[in-house]
Amino acid sequence: MTRRVVVTGMGWITPLGHDLESSWQRLLRGESGIAKTTIFDAGTFPTQFAAEVKGFDLRSFLGSDYEIHRDVSRQAGFALAAAKIAWTHSGLVPSSPSDRTRIGVYLGGGEGPMDFDNFTAAAVEGWNYADGNLDTRRWADVAYERLKRIVEAEQDPNMAAAHIAQLFGAEGPNFNTLTACAASTQAIGEATNMIRRGDADVMISGGCHSMIHPFGVTGFNRLTALSTRNDTCITASRPFDRTRDGFVLGEGAGMLILEELSHAKARGAKVLAEVKGYGSTADAFRITDIHEHGRGAMAAMRLAMADAGLTIEDIDYISAHGTGTEENDKIETLAIRGVFGERAKKVPVSSVKSMLGHLIAAAGACELITCLLAIRDQVLPPTMNYSNPDPLCDLDYVPNASRKSKVRTCLSNSFGFGGQNDTLVVSAFER
Amino acid sequence: MSQHRVVITGLGVASPLGLGINETFDGLVEKRCGIDRIKAFDPSRFSSQIAGEVKSGEVKDCVPKGYRKAAKVMARDIELAVIAAYHAVKDAGIKTKCLVERGEAETADVDSTRFGANIGAGLICADLNELAGALATAAERPEAPQGRGFSLTKWGSEGMNNLTPLWLLKFLPNMLACHVTIVHDCQAPSNTITCGEASSHLAIGEAFRTVARGAADICICGGAESKVNPMGLLRQSLLDRLAVDSNGRPSEACRPFDAHRKGAVIGEGAGLIILEELQRAKARGARIYAEIVGFGAATNATHWLEPRQDGRPLALAIEKALADAGVAASDVGLINAFGAGTQPHDLAEAAAIRSALGKSGESIPVLATKGALGNSGAGSGAIDLAVMIVAMSRGVIPPSLNTDKIDPACRLNVVRGDPADCRAEIGLSLATALSGGQTAALAIRRYHE
Numbered sequence: 001m002t003r004r005v006v007v008t009g010m011g012w013i014t015p016l017g018h019d020l021e022s023s024w025q026r027l028l029r030g031e032s033g034i035a036k037t038t039i040f041d042a043g044t045f046p047t048q049f050a051a052e053v054k055g056f057d058l059r060s061f062l063g064s065d066y067e068i069h070r071d072v073s074r075q076a077g078f079a080l081a082a083a084k085i086a087w088t089h090s091g092l093v094p095s096s097p098s099d100r101t102r103i104g105v106y107l108g109g110g111e112g113p114m115d116f117d118n119f120t121a122a123a124v125e126g127w128n129y130a131d132g133n134l135d136t137r138r139w140a141d142v143a144y145e146r147l148k149r150i151v152e153a154e155q156d157p158n159m160a161a162a163h164i165a166q167l168f169g170a171e172g173p174n175f176n177t178l179t180a181c182a183a184s185t186q187a188i189g190e191a192t193n194m195i196r197r198g199d200a201d202v203m204i205s206g207g208c209h210s211m212i213h214p215f216g217v218t219g220f221n222r223l224t225a226l227s228t229r230n231d232t233c234i235t236a237s238r239p240f241d242r243t244r245d246g247f248v249l250g251e252g253a254g255m256l257i258l259e260e261l262s263h264a265k266a267r268g269a270k271v272l273a274e275v276k277g278y279g280s281t282a283d284a285f286r287i288t289d290i291h292e293h294g295r296g297a298m299a300a301m302r303l304a305m306a307d308a309g310l311t312i313e314d315i316d317y318i319s320a321h322g323t324g325t326e327e328n329d330k331i332e333t334l335a336i337r338g339v340f341g342e343r344a345k346k347v348p349v350s351s352v353k354s355m356l357g358h359l360i361a362a363a364g365a366c367e368l369i370t371c372l373l374a375i376r377d378q379v380l381p382p383t384m385n386y387s388n389p390d391p392l393c394d395l396d397y398v399p400n401a402s403r404k405s406k407v408r409t410c411l412s413n414s415f416g417f418g419g420q421n422d423t424l425v426v427s428a429f430e431r
Numbered sequence: 432m433s434q435h436r437v438v439i440t441g442l443g444v445a446s447p448l449g450l451g452i453n454e455t456f457d458g459l460v461e462k463r464c465g466i467d468r469i470k471a472f473d474p475s476r477f478s479s480q481i482a483g484e485v486k487s488g489e490v491k492d493c494v495p496k497g498y499r500k501a502a503k504v505m506a507r508d509i510e511l512a513v514i515a516a517y518h519a520v521k522d523a524g525i526k527t528k529c530l531v532e533r534g535e536a537e538t539a540d541v542d543s544t545r546f547g548a549n550i551g552a553g554l555i556c557a558d559l560n561e562l563a564g565a566l567a568t569a570a571e572r573p574e575a576p577q578g579r580g581f582s583l584t585k586w587g588s589e590g591m592n593n594l595t596p597l598w599l600l601k602f603l604p605n606m607l608a609c610h611v612t613i614v615h616d617c618q619a620p621s622n623t624i625t626c627g628e629a630s631s632h633l634a635i636g637e638a639f640r641t642v643a644r645g646a647a648d649i650c651i652c653g654g655a656e657s658k659v660n661p662m663g664l665l666r667q668s669l670l671d672r673l674a675v676d677s678n679g680r681p682s683e684a685c686r687p688f689d690a691h692r693k694g695a696v697i698g699e700g701a702g703l704i705i706l707e708e709l710q711r712a713k714a715r716g717a718r719i720y721a722e723i724v725g726f727g728a729a730t731n732a733t734h735w736l737e738p739r740q741d742g743r744p745l746a747l748a749i750e751k752a753l754a755d756a757g758v759a760a761s762d763v764g765l766i767n768a769f770g771a772g773t774q775p776h777d778l779a780e781a782a783a784i785r786s787a788l789g790k791s792g793e794s795i796p797v798l799a800t801k802g803a804l805g806n807s808g809a810g811s812g813a814i815d816l817a818v819m820i821v822a823m824s825r826g827v828i829p830p831s832l833n834t835d836k837i838d839p840a841c842r843l844n845v846v847r848g849d850p851a852d853c854r855a856e857i858g859l860s861l862a863t864a865l866s867g868g869q870t871a872a873l874a875i876r877r878y879h880e
Binding site: 040041042043044045046100101104105111117120121123124125126127129132133134135136137138139140141143144147148149152153155156157158159161162163165166168169170171172173174175176177178179180186190193194197199214215218219220221222223224280281282283284285286287288295296299416417418419420 | 472473474475476477501504543544547548552554557559560562563564566567569570573574577579580581583584585586587588591592594595596597598599600603604605606608609610612613615616617618619620621622623624625626627633637640644661665666668669670671728729730731732733734735736743744747751864866867868869
C-alpha cells in the first residue's frame, strides 16, 4: 500500500512579498519584483538590476527564537521565515518526542554569500604583483585578521536545513541538495520519496538562495546568462518572448510541509494538495548546454507523470522553468511538444520568473507554490512581458494577464546548469 | 511495494594513500600515513600546516581524449570525483561510454537511462590564485604595500573580465555529478547532496533507496572534496577544529579517540561506489563485495555547530539503519566510526555508539581512518565505507593510526596497533556533518545468495 504524500502548509519569502497571499495577488496582477540592485553597488556591472527581497526582518518572523538564529546568512534567514510561515499554516504540533524523530528537513539550499569586503581585502593584499601569484602567507595574515568564524561557518549550504531543524525540533533525516537551479524541485521530490518509503512522516521541504552579490552576478555575467536591459529592467525578464536576452537574478525561499496522508488526517489537518509524481534525470550531455533535443527534460516529465499514474491528458497547467534565456525557452518548448504532442498547444504554460526573477535553488519550490495556489484559486499566473512571439516558442504562455481556468493537476519543471532535470506533478486532493 | 536487493560491485577511491581502493586499504593495513606538510600552497602562516593530500592521479588518465580539455573547468574537488569514478567503474567491471571512448572496451554494457548518480560535495572554494589575480586588477592602489583597497566599480567595468567565462561552473557543487554523468553517460536520477561530512553517506543512502525502488538499476554514488586550499584550511582553523601543535609531526597529528587527541587534520579525497540491483549484478557475473541493507539519517536539532554530548543525533541514525536492515545491535560485528580526532566530536560519536548499541557498543571493533587520511569532508564518508567493505570481504580490519591509548571517556574498542581479524556479518558505517550536524548510518551485510 503506497503511502500518499500531501501538502499541509506552505510559505515563501519572495521579491514580491513576505506572506503567502500578497505575493500571490501581485503575481496575478502581473507585478514585477525587479528593480535596480541595492544590495551592492552594481553600477558598472553588465547587469545592474535584480529581483531583491525588500525590507526583510527575520526578527518579525521568529520573535523570541530570533536571538539564537541571528547570525544566519541571508538565504538561511529567508528559509527560516518561509518555514515558519509554512509550519504555522500547517498547524503542526509534534505530539511526542518520538514524533520529532519522524519529522525531517530536505532543502535545496544555496550557499551563503561570501564575506565580500573582507574576502576581497585579503585577496588584494595577498596578491604579489611582481610574480603574479598569491602570497598565501600575506593572505593568511589578513584573512585571519578579517574573516570571522561565524560568517564563514554560516556559508555552508546545509546550514539553513540545520537551523530549521533547531527551530522546530525536527530530529529526522536532514538533507540539502544543491543541484543549481533544479535544487528545490529535487528536494521536494526526494522528500516525497522519503515519506512514501516510510523514512519520515513529515518533511519540511523547499529551497532558499540569494546570489544577488558581486560574485554571483560576476559568475552569471561572465556566462552571459543574465539580461542586461539596464534601462528597462522592470520588463527585462521575458520568458518565451523573441526579444529575451537572459534571466534576471532573484532571491528568496519557498517551503512546504509535506505529510503522509494518514498522519495529516489523524491530526485533522487541512490538506492543500497532493504530491503525485516526481521525475529526475541527467542530460549527461555538456556542462554548458542543455541537450539539444531536450532529451533529459522530456524524460523527467515522462517519469513524473508515470510516477503519478497520470497521462498528458491529466495535466491542466505547466509551470515552466522558463528562465528567459535563448536556449532554455526554446528547448523547454521543444521538450513539452515532444512529450505532449498535439496536446502541447492546449496546455497553458507560464513562467513566473517574468515577475519574480530566477530564485536559483529556491525557484522550484516557489514555482510549485504557485501551482498549489493555482489549484486552490482556479486561476493561472501569467507570463509577463510577452509581446514578440518567437516561432520556436509556440505554446500558450498565458501572456500578460492571469487567467481563470479549471486546474486540477499541474506539472512543474526545473532544469539546472550541468544538465539536471527535475519535474513534479501535483494535484488537487481527492479522498 | 516490492523492493529490490542492492549490492556493492565497485569501489573507486582517490585518497592521500593512493588511487584505487587497494592502495588505500593496503596503506592503512601497513600503517602508512597520508598526512604531511602541505605542498599545494605555502601554509607557514596558518595555525595548522599539514594535510592529507592526494599525491597522484590525473584527470586525463580517467576521461576520453576528447574530454581532456574540460579539466580546465574542474575545481580540485571535481577532478578527484572524476578520477574516483573511473576507478569505481573499472573495479566494477562495467563498460561505460568513457571506457569505450578510451578504447578500453568494445561496447558499453550499461543502459544509460537506468544508470544514476548521487555524488556528495562540499562548499567548493573558487581557485584562490585565479580569483585573487583577477581581483587584484581592481585594486584601488595596487602599488601600495598595504591598504590597497578594492574597487567594486573597477571590478564591474573591467576586473571581472579577467575571469574565464566559465568561471562559475568550476565550483558549482553539482559539477561533480555533471562531469561524471557526462563522461560515463548516466542519465537516470542524479543528485548532489551538500551536507558536509555526512554528504557521502546521505548520497549513498539515497542511491540505495533509488535502486531498491526500481528507479535505476545501477548508481554511482559517494562524494568528493578537497579542503586543501587556503580558504578550506582557514575555515577549519577559525572553527578551532584543527590539531595546531603537531606541525612538526604530521604523521602523529590526528588521533581518533586517543586520550591525547588534539584536533582534526584537513584532507582531500573522493570515494565513489557502484550500487547495483542484485539480479543485474548476478546476470553479468559481477564480483559482489557486499549487500547494502540499511540506511538511517537524523540530525542535531539543538545546535548546528556544537555536537550533542549525549550522541543522540547519531544514535537515532544508527537505530534507524539497524531497524531498516532488520538486524539487532548484537548482530553488528564492525563499526566504521567517523573519528574526526577532535575532543567533542569523538566523545559525541562514542556516546552515540554506546547509546544505540548498548553494552556491545563497547566491545565491537571500531575502524577509524582519519589518523592516516585526515578529514576530506564530503569525500570522507565514501572512502571510509569502501575501506569497511574491503575489511569485511578480506577479513582484516586496518588499525587506527595514532590511537595509542583510547580515551577512557570514549569506552570504545578501536582497532589499534596491529590489524585485527574481521568476521563481521554486519558492518555499520557512520558519519556526522561537523558543521550542520546532519548524521547518517549505513548497514552493510556480507553477501549471501
